[in-house]
Amino acid sequence: MQFDDKVPIYYQIKNYLYHRIVAGDLQPGEKLPAVRQLAVDLTVNVNTVQRALSEMIHEEILVSKRGRGNFVTEEPAKIAALKQRLITAYIQELYTQLHALKLSDRDIVTEIQHYIQTRGDQA
Amino acid sequence: MQFDDKVPIYYQIKNYLYHRIVAGDLQPGEKLPAVRQLAVDLTVNVNTVQRALSEMIHEEILVSKRGRGNFVTEEPAKIAALKQRLITAYIQELYTQLHALKLSDRDIVTEIQHYIQTRGDQA
């Protein structure tokens, strides 16, 4: 995995795991890879992985079971809430940025539709 | 101005100035506030402002005139290119993120339209 050097790595790992959970790649109750394994997979230090996981445990997206592993929450409602939070945050960010560039609401939708159409061949 | 502590301040200042230029708030050829004044306005250190400006000068969005000030490029083409670069980058980012959350192209457009509609009363 490649990281953006403008954002803390632990923060990007959080988002990466958010995505895997929301996308259903990691199911509710499923065990995550061991922290040391994640560190190897992501080519970062164990402490960096741990920092990401600690925050997600505090947010109750993950549940830590000492000696056994870290698990995705078994409460689908928490995952659904996370998903909606992420979607809204991303869209709000885009809207705010494009609005600051003086694009109208209609312009914004048009630009997005244009982007989607012209990339149809890539997907 | 308030900054996101997850991204370098100098980088956020660059984006802030990009926006003011693309939005036409700072016209081609217009003189920017003095670096020391910008530092006061943004409540950051002069060196932090300078770093943002240096990069923009290198990108030829700004032109430095020692002893006189920093000026927005007089070439509208460079500003237009910057605008398109920003728009594409923002949309690509949103698309990538929502796609990773398993939203379809149609879902993405729908979510955005919904966001725009339900915030109409706020604007």
Added chain:
DNA sequence: TTTAGTGTAATATCTTTCTATAACACTATA
């Protein structure tokens, strides 16, 4: 020619992030 206003650069110090490394705590199982 002096002075005020401007950009530019350097130093030292602080904070955050990341790293390498080691150690400790708990669980399950051979």
Added chain:
DNA sequence: TATAGTGTTATAGAAAGATATTACACTAAA
């Protein structure tokens, strides 16, 4: 009861970013 696999914590050091401070270089105008 060992041992392997797991989470957790701590220390020391490196790197990047931000700060305060000082100084230098250039321009315009009094």
